[in-house]
Amino acid sequence: MAAQPLLRLTNISRHYGAIQALRGASFEIGRGEVMGLVGENGAGKSTMVKIIGGFDHGFTGEYFYDGEVRHFKSPTVAEQVGISIAQQELSLIPTLSVAENIFLAGDGVPVFASRGYLAKKAKPFLEEVGLGHVDPLRNTARLSVGEQHLVEVARLIAHNPQVLILDEPTAALGETDSIRILDMVNRLKEGGKSVIYVSHRMDEIFKICDRITVLRDGESQAPRAAADMDVNSLVELMLGFELGDMYPKRKPVTRSAPALKVRKLWPDGILEPISFDVYPGEILGLAGQLGSGTSEILGAIAGSTRTRGGTLNYKGKDFLPSRPKEAIEHGIAYCSEDRKYDGLFLGRPIMENLSAPALETTSNRGFLSGFIYVSATTENAVKFTVDPKRVPRFTRSCVALPIRAPPSWWRRQTFRKSPTCRTGSSVSTAGSWLANWRWKR
């Protein structure tokens, strides 16, 4: 029975309306194993994770946990059995202390517990996730985003789960915080826990996973040992065809006349003004941890962050956008960091999302022009790898899944401004792009 996996799902199918999210996919994980779950956007990773965690019970197929057939009706039941899931988005209460957040569910502690008692009880869990230095009575909002993610995991560990699902824990984190998460996964593994690790970061996958399960178009590939694979073979499995190279060869950039000149730009939140040039055909990277000011610089260029001064020069015009509207008018496309906050109009049709910054271009004297509107948005959707089939539908959570925009596209842009890159962002960037794009009649 040693070979018996702890958790085994076979022949899992799940469809949402006309969309077949999973078709006969299988998944397994053994005790004390770190299993990577990877796949392209829309491959069914999130659906699989939801099914495992009990959030989605409308599937068909077999679910075995510890040799028994299971069909969880709710995440609470799954949690009682020992399966916990750390969602991509934080579910902490920022005004409560760290310790209070850890025991939010209220089990394992007396009904009336003093803050000191909670702090004492929370300490070991914090140490386990590498937050030994954090005072459990500290306000959660005062922690960094990475630390908050770790607190969330600590809360899950407090329930002593056997299987822990981490859904893109490092997506929004800087390097230091990511390393903390990886250390924690290793410690959990040593403690005999099983971890399902969903990520888009190839280096992390290879660093910590024992085996990797690849999902593609709702079908699963047999899990393979991470040691037998490299980045190229993994990407090939994800895509289903040979990519040649993960990143296309860089074209040499002739740095003669800059496309964008940034002069003494001084956004609020950074210590001194910054100047740089971006040349046509160039991708300029701005490196820095969360809070280092890179977002502020991009925000200032896009007009969404307050600035103390400076000028931009694009297409021969000097300007300093004080509002995003001005930046858009000057031809700057901005893809925001937090797509849910200011990147997307969730619940409005994708078509409207795509054309939101481009109402001027897709209308005629204040009236939306159906023809220009549909053709322009569809064409741009395809360019940004948004599935045109989804375009007339509503933007629901399925579209907010992460994706890598194809490198071929980025080469078209003069410059790109985005700390993270996701489908949602693709939708919002596609819109900004469209704002300065004329329909060729």
Add this chain to the structure above:
Amino acid sequence: MTDATAPSGQALNIIQRITRDYSPLVIAMVSLFLIVFVAGAVLTDDFLTWFNVKTIIRDAALVGIMAIGLTFVTLSGNFFLLSMKEIAALSIICFATLMGAEWNQWGAPGADPTTYSLAMTFLVAFAATMVIATIAGALQGALVGLGGNPIVVPLGAAGLFFGIGSWWSDNLVVSYRRPHGAEWLGTGSFIGDIPNITVAFVIIAIVAELTLRYTTFGRQVYLVGANRAAGRATGHENFGMAIKCCIIASLCAAFVAVAFSGQVSSAHVNYFSSEFGSSGDMTIMVIAIVMVGGNSIMGGYGSTLRTSLAAVFISSIDNMMVLNGFNSGARVLAVGLMIVFSIVVFALVRRGSRSVE
């Protein structure tokens, strides 16, 4: 790939599209409302007579026009303009005062009024009322757009407008002599025996719906309502939208005030607080219609078409209850139940869609 298997958007019939786009709860609620409506219509004598249908739509028209205006504010994410009733009160005082003003009587003194003199008196009073309503709307819109609380600002403004109206009229009934130019709007009819106010309601409903669907302004209303931060990032700021939407709502309120004044040839600041609709209070009635129409309180989702249908629906239920001899208390109760019911249903739908995310 999935291209071959997935049915395309066009191939779906209407039932499939409804089940795809709407939650079962919403479908159940609308069906229940329809069943109540049909059952009531069949069981109530005299309900389905031409005269009664006209009455229903005429009753729906006044609150309906106001609700359509308010829908713009709600859709743009600026909650409810809680001062609708007071804007109407100020407008009706302004209108009636100007209708009766000595300097605003056109035509020869002492002579019988001609069509020209009646029309001029009406137009001057009407234009002035609309200007005042525009200022009232713009003032609130600007304050809300600058970051003022969308509940407190209109409540404060409500006191201001009511106070001005009350002071101006010395809290008395302002009346003016018939015949006057507002009769045409209030009680006249130029298409058969359909009241003009009903025609105005239908036209406003159609124009509002088309504006929301097919103009950039309408699209901006939805986008700013759906996500204010993303709206700003894509170049649509709430400041302008709040002002425009509040002006639209104010103009609708003022239009209703003029039409109502035309019906009774007089004005009093309390007309919209006590003697209006089944629940008596105009603001509550109008909010009820917007809510029962299923417009999202947070903005971004809904339409003026739904608002118009809700106005007709509430008016029909009210009418049925009158015909069946219920007193006003029971009618207020019915409206209240409908609001609570739709709030609960939409809250459940909202929660359901969140847990999926």
